[in-house]
Amino acid sequence: MSDTHAQTVAFVRDTMLPPEPPPVSESGAVKWLRENLFSGPLNIALTLLGLFILWLLFSTLWPWLSHSVWNANSMAECREIIAAAHGPDASGGCFAVIKHRWNQFVFGFYPVDLYWRPVLAFGALFLALAPVLFADSPLARRIVTGTAAVLTFAIAAVLGAGGLELAAIAVLLLAWILLIEMRGDLALVATLLYPFLAVWLLWGGTLWEPLMALAGFVIGFVIWRALSAYGMFAFAAAVLAAVLWWLLLSDLVARGIAAILPMRLVPVSSDQFGGFVLSITIGVAGIALSLPLGIVLALARRSDLPIIKTMAVLFIEFIRGVPLITLLFVASLLLNYFMPPGTNFDIILRVIIMVTLFASAYMAEVIRGGLAALPKGQYEAADALGLDYWKAQRLVILPQALKISIPGIVSTFIGMFKDTTLVVFVGLFDPLKAMSDTIRASFEWKGAYWEPYIFVGAIFFILCFGMSRYSMYLERRLKRDHR
């Protein structure tokens, strides 16, 4: 080819031209702006609308936020500081109220010298959860446990725990972390023991009471394993033994051992609970209890046994049909009617029971959705392998169904945690309404409306948003795509 034109063509390029950069309008920020903000008349209008909203938010909130005061002892002092700095007409946030009443927001009326106990209970919660939540990423687990342990110790020290207590905290945390790192399987047992530790730490009293409650479960489990050859009888016997233990013996034994070896912490009564300690106590207890109960209810609702199915349907539809507030009123007004005359049990416990029942009905529906979404072949395959009902559920059905329902389960958790603020209407001191009302009722912080709401809202946002992000992470981790 080159021969043909060798004489006729004046110039033949033998190297490629270097590529030109794309036009300015087709690259970089300009292209992005054109495509995402100004691609057409509608888009331009929307962009302007968005800018207007931003400007509106900024112009109302920014002056107020930028004038905020963090160090003052009363609302009047705040106003003076703002007037001195920004002129007499300026308004600004007085976040000093958060700093000043921080302990009340977090601990309610918990005795000041015992603050280390809820702190330890909360820190230990992360140690209990880490082996479960981060089962196959040791790095995340170590970061979480390490941070939790260090912070717990530091905060307990700052809040004035005594030397003996600090030593005990350090030993407990270190031992637990070592356990998690060395013997992962035993760490799960420690997780199961955590609720009893937390109850002891939060409410105080003798350690033997929660331990004896735990002993009931152990007795039941041992009997069940020992008699496992007898199938249903073993289960019935185990339940019966545990109930008998709790009703007849556990109190006696607890008192007996306590007389010899007290292991006592100063008792704290339920009306001293408040703020985030209360919210998190109710929230965590409700979450931990409602998941197993929800699974049982979902299985019952999908069961072949008509009576059991009917009862599950009635229960779930009843709970889902009434507002949580009415259930809380039942807890505060009616629950004592249902108990034998003379019993009067703890209001927080009553609320936890009601919140758990409420959440478990929603949980049951979410899990039922997961069960229904599972292809029928899975059930048939489990049957074909000769698994009995419980083995099939445990090994084949539930792991898959629960995985499908993770988003729903976590949003039920989030809903329940948000609903813990409603306990204010039965006279408990939630951080949102009761605490901010209490603080506003004091002379020096009269008129502090926005700051407590912003603070409490931010904490709730962080916790709930964190939970929803974790559920996304979990979904990704458990994803088994069949491509």
Added chain:
Amino acid sequence: MVDYPGAASPPFRLSMLIYDRRYRSLTIQAVVFILVMLLASWLIDNTLKNLAIMGKTLSFDFLFRRAGYDIPQQLIPYNSDDTHLRAATVGLLNTLQVSILGCIAATVVGVIVGVLRLSQNWLIARLMTIYVEVFRNIPLLLWILVILAIFTEVMPPPNAYRGESPRASMIMFDLVAPTNRYTAVPAIGLSNPPGTIAIGREGISWALIAFVVVLAGAWLGHRALRKSAKRVQDATGIRPVTWWKVLAMYLVPVLFLTWYFGLHLIPPVLRGFNFADGTNLDNALVVLWLALTLYTGAFIAEIVRGGILAVSKGQTEAAYALGLRPRRTMSLVVLPQALRVIVPPLISQYLNLTKNSSLAIAVGYMDLRGTLGGTTLNQTGREMECMVLMMGVYLLLSLIISGGMNVFNSRVKLRER
């Protein structure tokens, strides 16, 4: 376990109740049933004993006694000489009022936000994401309290609208005036009122009935028109143009009635220290309505977004391949499929909103819980009866709403082979 024909079935033994799968399910159910009944009878026995100790009997007589308290928000005439039953009815109507208003507004907010979150516009999509995440992750009670604080602390008192150079100005074309005590909105007036029909102590205007009848008629006509258009299309392949007939069917009678009755808006006017002529909406209602709307709207936005995303792109592409225009693709292909995904969770959000309206307790709005479960309960001391009644009514509301959902579900269900 397969039964072979001809094989002699073994004689029944007691142990088969436990080891034979055919009988075991009966045993389990019988045991569970007996246990639950025992539990129930124990609870009822305890309740009766406790009531006897307190000297109370179960009786609903109090419903017919004089209530003796006032309700600031009432849709039907009520005064303190009326019975507790009427007070509870007023409360129920208030619950329904805020729920229905909230459901409508939350749907509007939710659909707009859900669609905007999917928009190409980066800024708007981000702003809507922030709105959704912020409102979903913070308790409803906080939003109610914040909006209440905005209304009581930030809104001007009514007299701020007074004078030559008022400190506050009315919004929405001078029709709405939010104040720290109430929100003044226009009232609907008739210059040629046709009289009322009395139902109990409440009068219902004939004009309202006429409008309802006319709209219902137009709806029926619309349906018939659609059916005949479909028949024509099936027969000839050409769909007759119907949009102006539909428009006329709705508009002409409505405009005629509006003209005939002289329907007009009466804007609120400041007289003395307060607004008059218009309707002064209690702020309790406005606050609760706004909070429920914004909170539920965020959830509905997610549902709408999920529903639209659930229709696979292949459906749109297939519709384009068939030559459908974008608008018809949306209305004939995407929306019907998206609605099937959207509506069930949407209705359960309506249910949630109705139940959440019981948070009226935080703003002092007298809903069912405020009357029957609040003042009535405290005055008569009949906790058991009031709570049972209240839960029963809420349960009934939920059952009605979920019944509606079931009807819809069975109508749009995918008919598979």
